[in-house]
Amino acid sequence: MKKTLSVNLGGLIYQIDEDGFNLLDEYLNNIRLHFRKEQGVDEIMADMESRISDLFSEKLSPQKKVIVIADVKEVITRLGNPDQIAGEEEEENAKQSTSSTGSRNRQLYRDTDNKMIGGVAAGLAAWIDCDATWVRLIMVLFLIVPYTPILLVYIIAWIVIPPARTAAEKLNMHGEDVTIDNIGKTVTDGFNKVQQKANDYIDSGKPRSVIMKISDTIVAVVAFLLKALLVLVLIVCCPIIFVLSICLILLIVYAGLIAFGGSIEMFNLSWGPLQHFSPLLNISTSISAVFLVGIPLTAFAFVILRQFLHWHPMSNALKISLTIIWIISIIVFCISLSYIWAVYPLTL
Amino acid sequence: MNVDNVKSQMRKGMLEYCILLLLHKGKAYSSNIIQKLYDAHLIVVEGTLYPLLNRLKNDGLLSYEWVESTQGPPRKYYKLTDNGEVFLKELEDAWDELNETVNQLKE
Numbered sequence: 001m002k003k004t005l006s007v008n009l010g011g012l013i014y015q016i017d018e019d020g021f022n023l024l025d026e027y028l029n030n031i032r033l034h035f036r037k038e039q040g041v042d043e044i045m046a047d048m049e050s051r052i053s054d055l056f057s058e059k060l061s062p063q064k065k066v067i068v069i070a071d072v073k074e075v076i077t078r079l080g081n082p083d084q085i086a087g088e089e090e091e092e093n094a095k096q097s098t099s100s101t102g103s104r105n106r107q108l109y110r111d112t113d114n115k116m117i118g119g120v121a122a123g124l125a126a127w128i129d130c131d132a133t134w135v136r137l138i139m140v141l142f143l144i145v146p147y148t149p150i151l152l153v154y155i156i157a158w159i160v161i162p163p164a165r166t167a168a169e170k171l172n173m174h175g176e177d178v179t180i181d182n183i184g185k186t187v188t189d190g191f192n193k194v195q196q197k198a199n200d201y202i203d204s205g206k207p208r209s210v211i212m213k214i215s216d217t218i219v220a221v222v223a224f225l226l227k228a229l230l231v232l233v234l235i236v237c238c239p240i241i242f243v244l245s246i247c248l249i250l251l252i253v254y255a256g257l258i259a260f261g262g263s264i265e266m267f268n269l270s271w272g273p274l275q276h277f278s279p280l281l282n283i284s285t286s287i288s289a290v291f292l293v294g295i296p297l298t299a300f301a302f303v304i305l306r307q308f309l310h311w312h313p314m315s316n317a318l319k320i321s322l323t324i325i326w327i328i329s330i331i332v333f334c335i336s337l338s339y340i341w342a343v344y345p346l347t348l
Numbered sequence: 349m350n351v352d353n354v355k356s357q358m359r360k361g362m363l364e365y366c367i368l369l370l371l372h373k374g375k376a377y378s379s380n381i382i383q384k385l386y387d388a389h390l391i392v393v394e395g396t397l398y399p400l401l402n403r404l405k406n407d408g409l410l411s412y413e414w415v416e417s418t419q420g421p422p423r424k425y426y427k428l429t430d431n432g433e434v435f436l437k438e439l440e441d442a443w444d445e446l447n448e449t450v451n452q453l454k455e
Contacts, residue, residue: 011421035399039406044398047378047424051394054379057420080393 004066010050012057020069024052027076030167034082048079106175107313109164117219118158126173159230160303162313245301248293255286255293285336291329295322359390363400365443366390368428368436371410375427378412401426409435 003018016024031048035041052075059071106129111122114132121139125132142150164170299322305311363385370381382397391397404410409432414422428436 031395038399038402040402044402047398047401048395050421050424051379051382051398053420078394080395082395084393085395 009056010046010053012053014053014056014060014067015065016067016072017069020067020072023069023076024072026167027072027081030082031085033166033168034085051079107169107172107316108161109169109173110158110161111173112163113170118154118223119163120154120157120161123161123164123173124157126175129175155226155230159227245297248297251293252290252297255289281336281339284332285340288329288333288336291325292333295326295329356392362443363390364404365436365439367397367400367404368409368432368439371426371428371432372436375413375425377415377423377425379423381426404432408432 004015005018005021007014007016007021007024028045028049032041032045035044038044055075055078056067056071059067106127108127109123110119111126111132112119114122116122116136121135122132125135128135139150139154142148162169164173302311302314306313366385366388367381370376370384378397378401381401382391382394385391385397386394401410405412405426408429410426411429412424412426415425417423
C-alpha cells in the first residue's frame with residue numbers, strides 16, 4: 001500500500017505515488033537549478049512539465065490510473081539528468097567550471113544525511129574536511145571533561161546551523177562547486193536513496209534496521225523534546241533578552257557619546273566626566289567598547305532574524321574579519337581599562 | 349581523442365539547422381519536434397532541446413502560438429519567423445558547402 005498525491009502537470013491532474021513524487025520533485029528542482037542562468041527559465045520549466053505530462057498520459061490507461069516510481073524513472077531517463085543535458089549542450093562550460101574546483105568555499109551546514117543526533121558533527125566534519133568519527137570522538141571527550149558546555153554548544157549549533165536540504169547546499173557543505181556535473185551526481189545519489197529507502201522499508205525485518213529504527217525514533221523524540229524545551233526557554237527569556245539588548249544599545253550610545261566627548265577634548269574644549277584622561281584613551285576605550293558589545297549583538301540579531309526571514313548565511317570572510325575585529329577590540333578595551341583603573345582604582 | 353565525443357560534437361553543430369529545417373515545412377508541436385529529433389538520434393536526452401528552443405525563440409528565429417487541443421490543455425506550436433527563414437538560408441548554404449568539401453575530400 002502506498003500513499004498517492006495528486007499533482008498538476010502542465011494543466012492536467014495526475015495521481016502519483018509518494019516516492020515517485022519525491023523523485024520527480026527533486027528532479028525538477030535540480031533541473032531548475034541547472035537552467036537558473038538561462039533566460040526565461042520559467043518557460044523552459046513549463047515546457048518540460050507539459051512534456052512530462054504528455055509522457056505520463058501515454059502511460060495511463062483505464063487499467064492503470066496511478067503514476068508509479070518506475071514511470072518517473074523512465075521519464076527522467078528520457079528527458080535526461082542535468083549532467084547528461086550539460087554533456088550534450090555545453091561541454092566547454094562544464095569543463096571550465098570543473099577546472100575551477102581549486103577555489104573551495106565551504107559553508108557550514110548540518111549534514112542530515114549522515115547524522116547521529118542532529119548532524120552537527122557530520123556537518124562540522126564536512127566543513128573542516130575530515131572524518132565525522134573524529135569530530136564525534138572529540139565531542140564525547142569534551143563531554144567527559146568537566147566545566148565545558150559542549151552540550152549547550154551542540155544544542156545552540158543544532159538550532160543555529162541550517163540543515164543542508166537542496167543539492168546545491170549539500171555541495172556547498174562539502175566545498176564542491178555547484179556545477180552541472182556535481183548537481184547531476186547529487187540527483188543520482190538522491191535517486192538511489194529513494195530506492196534505498198523503499199528497499200529498507202521492505203527489508204525492515206532485518207535486526208540491524210530494526211535497531212536503527214528504534215534509535216532513530218528515540219533520537220527523533222529526544223530531539224523534539226529538546227527543541228520544544230529550547231523554544232520554551234527562548235519564550236521565557238524573551239523579555240530578559242529584550243531588556244538586555246536595550247541596555248546594550250544604550251551602552252553603545254553612551255560609548256559613542258564618550259568618544260564624541262573625547263574627540264571634542266582633542267581640540268582643547270572641556271566636556272564630560274572623563275576629561276581627566278588623555279583624549280586618545282577615551283576614544284580607544286569607547287570605540288573598542290562599541291565593537292566589543294556591538295559585534296556579538298549584531299551577530300545575535302542576525303542569527304535570530306535569519307531563522308524567520310531566510311537570509312543568506314554570512315560569508316566566511318565577513319565572519320573571520322568580524323571575529324578578528326572583536327578580538328582586537330577586547331585587547332584594546334582591556335589595555336585602556338587598565339590605564340583608567342590605574343588612575344581611579346575604585347570608581348569604574 | 350574519443351570517437352563518441354567527436355560524433356556528439358558533429359551532431360551538436362547541426363542541431364539548430366535541423367530544428368529550423370523541420371519547422372520550415374510548417375508549424376509543429378514542440379513534443380513532435382523533439383520526438384523526430386530523438387528518433388533520428390540527433391539528441392540523446394530530450395532535456396537538451398528545451399533551452400535550445402527557448403534560445404532560438406529569444407533570438408527571434410522562432411515564434412510560437414497556442415493551439416487548442418482535443419486532449420487536454422492548449423499546446424505550444426512553434427514556427428519559423430522571417431528572420432528564421434533568412435537564417436536557415438544561410439545555414440543551408442553553409443551546409444551545402446561543407447557537404448561539397450567532404451565529398452571532394454572523399455574522392
